[in-house]
Amino acid sequence: MQLGNIILLLFIFVFILLGNKCTSSKMDHGSCDQIGIIRDYSGLDGCQWMIESNGKKYQPILDGNLSFEFKRDQKITFSYSNYDGMGICMAGQMIKISCITEL
Secondary structure (H helix, E strand, C coil): CHHHHHHHHHHHHHHHHHHHHHHHHHHHCCCCCEEEEEEECCCCCCCCEEEEECCEEEEEEECCCCCCCCCCCCEEEEEEEECCCCCCCCCCEEEEEEEEEEC
């Protein structure tokens, strides 16, 4: 009987840990609250896809857990955080995309 209680407590502990991980993962990925358009800037040296939103240009870097196929003039919703890095393309601010969906 004591072994059964230990197994039950272990199961509850693992369940709580996994439940907390899922909750924080959703919060980290943002809510895709920005609207933008994908533009092809491959005509500029070192550039490819850019996001235009609210009169600004952004160089997107996808979070490691995301995959997304960029297309010319694609309307999207996205969320991001500032990216502290340097790129070859100097056409816009570099951002790390945490959430992206096609409209």
